[in-house]
Amino acid sequence: MLWQLSGSLGWVDPLLLPPPSDLWQTVQELAISGYRQTPLWQHFAVSTGRALLAFAVAIALGVPLGLAMGLSPLFGAVLNPFVQFLRPLPKIALIPLVIVWFGIGEGAKFFLIFISSFLSIVVGASAAVHGVSQGRLRAARTLGASRRQQFVHVVLPDALPEVFTSVRLSIGIGWTSLIAAEMVAANSGLGWMVINAGSYLRTDVVLLGIVLLGLTGYAFDWLLQLLQRRFAPWTGRDA
Amino acid sequence: MSHPRITLEHVSKQFAAPGAGRTAVLDNVSLTVNEGEFVCLLGPSGCGKSTILNLVAGFEQPDHGRVLLDHRPISEPGPERGMVFQQPMLFPWLTVRDNVTFGPRMTGADKASYQADAERYLQLVGLQDFAEHYPWQLSGGMRQRAALARAWLPKPQTLLMDEPFGALDAQTRLAMQELLTDIWQRTRTTILFVTHDVDEALFLADRVLVMSARPGQIRESLTVPFARPRNPEELLTDSAYGQLKRDILHAVREEAAKSLGLQPA
Known part of the structure; x- marks a missing residue:
């Protein structure tokens, strides 16, 4: 309400904060004619496609690597300095290197999203193993479980809720670096749309892009919570 | 003479203490639990009761002495020892x-x-x-x-129990004790049971081992003479029960006072 009124009554210049009604017009305009010759849905599809591919690979590689680091103190100690050095780096700082390594195609964009989610998944999965209940492991050992059985039947299911949590956090982080990824010579994608519209003072498009980025991130998290309830219903349950 | 199932021979165990040095938890402990026997380990908190169970379970190794199961040293946990x-x-x-x-x-x-x-x-x-x-x-x-x-x-030959009913309310605890003796009388599993509750020990055990304050040692070994199946209400009317409970309480209170650094009353 306040947001709409601020624009309608002229309290705030619509250039600084376009009201929802302007935004709705922008949605219709972009849906029909697109932004820079690319339809809105395609910007959306390109960005989510890039991100989902990067997330999938980050999970597929990061979870096993993190679990291995958690299980083997030696392996963990060897890799941990590299992971901890790279993880807090602002990924924008990597852009020049990434362009040199991967060129300006999809490879560079994939890598930037991948690396930021991958590193925090590794740290999260490794911490999840450290958090496994020693009591349950001991119970399994007195019941005759071999080392392999302890891993499959106790460590994995006990760590699963925390792995889910770290994947949720990491996907949030990965989605954040979409903007960085689409700063690299892109001509479509939500992140690119926001940056490009900003340089032409199309604040309505910028705001729309922000709303869509936010909603998509929210949808990813909602989907993961759904998966967590389905595959790890014992999350947070005491026994 | 029945066959000894669990034997501790002159066992000592230390743990790294926070700060500096090491704390002796067990000092030259020797004990035997015979096949089919129900033994309760009783003592103040921190006296090393649980450490004894962890040694027998195979989670930990003694610094000195030997921990034996059927005369063979225990090296790791196994399904013949339930916990x-x-x-x-x-x-x-x-x-x-x-x-x-x-x-x-x-x-x-x-x-x-x-x-x-x-x-x-x-x-x-x-x-x-x-x-x-x-x-x-x-x-x-x-x-x-x-x-x-x-x-x-x-079907473990030995069952190790580490204050299993300590976290339960009083009524549930009584019911669990009766359930435990009920199953034990059918199976005659050898049981080593850690508790700090004197009544629980007297109701359950054939023999009660009272431990000293840290570093833990076996201070007394008392045979519990009551016939089975036992009934908690009838036990209270038995004059031997009162005497035994007094003896054990005396020893336990003395050790508890020592572990708190107080002078015995």
Whole structure:
């Protein structure tokens, strides 16, 4: 309400904060004619496609690597300095290197999203193993479980809720670096749309892009919570 | 003379202390638990009762001395030594039935060989109607009953119990004690049971070992003469019960005072 009124009554210049009604017009305009010759849905599809591919690979590689680091103190100690050095780096700082390594195609964009989610998944999965209940492991050992059985039947299911949590956090982080990824010579994608519209003072498009980025991130998290309830219903349950 | 199942010979154990140096937890402990015997270890907190169980379970190794099972040194945990912990330590991702059958499933036993036993134990601990429930859907007492059935299903020769009823309320604890002696009288499993509750020890045990304050040593070994099956109400009227409880309480209070750094009253 306040947001709409601020624009309608002229309290705030619509250039600084376009009201929802302007935004709705922008949605219709972009849906029909697109932004820079690319339809809105395609910007959306390109960005989510890039991100989902990067997330999938980050999970597929990061979870096993993190679990291995958690299980083997030696392996963990060897890799941990590299992971901890790279993880807090602002990924924008990597852009020049990434362009040199991967060129300006999809490879560079994939890598930037991948690396930021991958590193925090590794740290999260490794911490999840450290958090496994020693009591349950001991119970399994007195019941005759071999080392392999302890891993499959106790460590994995006990760590699963925390792995889910770290994947949720990491996907949030990965989605954040979409903007960085689409700063690299892109001509479509939500992140690119926001940056490009900003340089032409199309604040309505910028705001729309922000709303869509936010909603998509929210949808990813909602989907993961759904998966967590389905595959790890014992999350947070005491026994 | 019956056959000794568990033997500790001059066992000492130290742990790294926070700050500097090492703390001696057990100092030259020797004890024997005979086959089919029910022994309670009683002592003040921090006296090393649980450390003795962890040594027998094979989670830890002694610094000095030997821990033997049927005359052979214990090197690691094994299914012939079951354990019930203070917390139920159930697996929340498994149903009660799958929790109870965890042992035989791990050791690769044929399903037909344990299925009937599993149902019998579920019935015995009163969980037959909750077999498909998950542990978090049960009360604390029910969880501990499931843990008891899980430990007993693989038919261990020895059962180690680390204050298993300590976290339960008084009524549930009484019911669990009766359930435990009931099952024990059928199976005659050798049991080493850690507690700090004198009444619990006198109700359950054939023999009570009273431990000293840290570094733990066996201070006294007292035989509990009451005939089985025991009844908690009848025990109270037995004059020998009062005398035995006084003796044990005296020793326990003295040791507790020492561990708190007080002068004995």
